Amino acid sequence: MAKAGMLRAEDWRAIIGLAGECRDLGDDATAWRDHLVRRLARMVDADLGSSGETVGHAGGPLRSVGVANWGFDHFTSPKVHGAVFAQVLEDPLCYDLVERWNAEQAREDGAASTRRKLVEDREWYASTGDDLIHRPLGVDHVVACWRTTPGDVRIGTTLFRGRGRRDFDGREVAIVREAHAVLASLVGGPLARFEDPSPRGLPPHMRRVLACLLEGDGDKQVAARLGLSAYSVNQYTKGLYRHFGVRSRAELLARWLRRAYPDPPSWLE
Template sequence: MEFSPVVVNKLVQLWDELEAFPVEQATEANVHLMKTLATWLDSDYAYWCGLLRVVDGNAAEEDPLGGWRVRVSEPYKLPQIYEDHREEILENQHLADTVGAASIAIMREAGNFRVRRLRELVDLSEYEKSAHFQKLQMPYGLTDRVYIVTPVNEDTESCFCFELAGDDGKRFDSELTDFVGTALRSVRWFQRRLFLSHGLVVGDEIFSEMERRIVLLLLTDKSEKEIAIEIGRATSTTHNYVTGIYRKFGVNNRAGLMAIWLG
């Protein structure tokens, strides 16, 4: 798909803005990215999910999501009902009624970059009759969703979702969604860093909030003592956290950690 010079300049400006964020500000950069793309799409909601393959082989074939699970997420704007049912959704991703027909359909294409609107994945007239839709999406008036999914490696995929809601029946424009897809496809490096900031890509266990704070501070020029002061922990406790983080990433020092971060 070809874009005009004006549109290309918008893309380049966004990529430059994203690169300007310090590596330790992954979440802030992600919020900026989602806010920008949501504005382009005029969407009501936007959120990011980090997907991890946790089941392989025959078991995956019988699994609604093909063995994939949402392990981490970061919202820009999230429907409140998703927050209200967050634990239930995360714990029951092995159930078709919990994840819904659209999520099942989008994960059948795992391993490929894809931009899919809701009506490209399901028959909307049937989808809107489902218990999943009536429980989780009808309350806030979902009218359309677009999934933009980027494989990060064979076991991780990065999914950005944008939603429209209201009583006016709004739908996403195909050219705009392709434009936003181009913006995201070109920043796979950034999506990989999102996974790293949560402890994924190199492992399958997500960081605790404290571990995530520390790993991001390790990417700055702060000493361990300064990090300990900032997080309100003893130097020895902080050092134990740091050692554990290095072990998880298979490195011995900050230089090794930064090398992984920069790819």
């Protein structure tokens, strides 16, 4: 098992820096995950990767809640990797390593494992996973880490190297592991889940009203700042309540205070 002690001081600085960068994008579940997989891939010299959430691990079928991908266009056409992703989303267990990762996580939540740790080369290169997933994508070695968060939701990242490249070493595995240990405690708080209602799902005018409300403006102030009628502000505010599942302005503000989302928000463009 890769130990945290294998990490250097600069690795810890990079991990803490990554967590801060993700927090700056934390109110957008896709944006912070895009950044996570891109930066973590560069930290461990991976060629491509995915970061997402899955549910259903306490029993019942696995279900992907959402995923962010990076780097796949450099290896295959969108048609090829789109077909591979569709297949894995429909049946995650067609990827042989999923069951092995699940077993590894059952033994130790948050464990980071390489493909070679879980299955020997001879067995892997004759497997369905290599034939249906790795070969079409042009990848071989992989490291993955999954960690459980409240609500039986697992967050995780899977990073790949192209065929012919070396395996991930112990230090690189430890970086992936410790990055997820830091980030897992923030998911559902400063880092939005995929199923959380997102401000980016709102029309631009409603986002602007939301930004004013978060700054403490009353209806008249919002109307004056945005050049809207009081009636329009009232209707937009009701729409915001419905979108975020709250019943009052106090609940809406409490949601942001509790989540400690960034200021200014990443979605206000």
